[in-house]
Amino acid sequence: MPKEFSRTLRLNAQLQQELASLIRDELTDPRVVQVSVTRVDVAPDLRNANVAVSSLGADAELAAAVKALNGAAARLRRGLGRRLRLRYVPLLRFTADTGLREGDRIGALIRQAAARDRAAHQPDGSEPADEG
DSSP: OOOSSOHHHHHHHHHHHHHHHHHHHHOOOGGGTTEEEEEEEEOTTSSEEEEEEEESSOHHHHHHHHHHHHHTHHHHHHHHHHHSOOSSOOEEEEEEOOHHHHHHHHHHHHHHHHHHHHHHHOTTSOOOOOOO
């Protein structure tokens, strides 16, 4: 009977959970405070993994965090090796994930446009006529 999820998908989820825990508990670098692991993509041969991280800070802080995490990749890989039973622990490559930040920016633009539209259609504060 085939499994519901492929090995790669299960490993992605497990690595994301373990890396978040390792970054939170074992790294003391102040540049990686408040960093969230948003996505892990393991290569089909399970030798390499791209790890996307996000932060609520500025873009410069996120870039510094990515640099610090890439510098600590070997230490994190050893930590994964101790926690997981894998034949090969993938090499880790950290990248910045700006998707959440872009989503917030687009949401703010939509809210601003909607507010301007409402203000333009109600100059005297009266309710618009119901067209129905």
